[in-house]
């Protein structure tokens with residue numbers, strides 16, 4: 179359940195791979211064994227997407243549309259703070275304390291298995307907040323079959339409902355990775371997908387806390403969705419440790435805080 183890369187974008191096939199693909203076709207036709215060697219190298223570097231995730235041919239299309247939201251177009255100075263990967267003993271209570279102190283709502287995208295284990299950390303503390311689905315074990319949804327994606331998302335859905343008394347309506351795919359199966363299961367659950375438009379940078383990448391706070395405060399726009407983590411390596415703690423400073427800075431620029439669903443209701 180290691181989570182090291184919310185800030186990484188999924189790799190896209192680059193020109194080099196396309197060229198290698200052509201080389202493979204030519205090698206296969208012209209040189210036999212040489213083509214095989216090229217194919218091995220190509221596969222090693224760029225494993226194919228499993229057919230289970232890539233193919234949607236045999237499915238009935240869902241009867242509901244799924245929105246994908248990076249930010250919301252609004253004229254009001256509203257920002258949604260979001261925290262991923264909890265709840266865990268380390269940092270989730272600290273994040274909730276800071277939000278309580280500031281009376282600021284946030285949206286927590288929770289990992290179902292962690293919520294099942296650590297429900298006591300959040301019980302009775304989520305009234306002003308929203309909880310979204312972040313899969314059962316921080317799963318890479320771009321690689322799951324329809325059946326597996328369904329289990330991961332549905333189990334988490336049920337756990338959130340049991341612990342919070344509210345059914346979630348938002349899904350954030352871990353690392354922002356998704357496949358056709360993700361869209362299908364999201365439609366079945368009546369979910370929309372929430373990504374982010376502003377990331378609280380990881381200290382590992384050389385950003386000092388004060389710089390990171392300034393980057394969030396200066397770059398927020400009406401409708402921004404900020405992504406931080408309430409779980410992870412020490413280098414990631416900034417999002418929680420600096421939360422009071424971020425809230426003060428953003429309020430100083432006239433921003434108010436809302437959950438993601440509240441932000442959507444303020445859309446133009």
Ligand SMILES: [Zn+2]
Pocket residue numbers: 181184262263312316352353
């Ligand atoms: Zn995550």
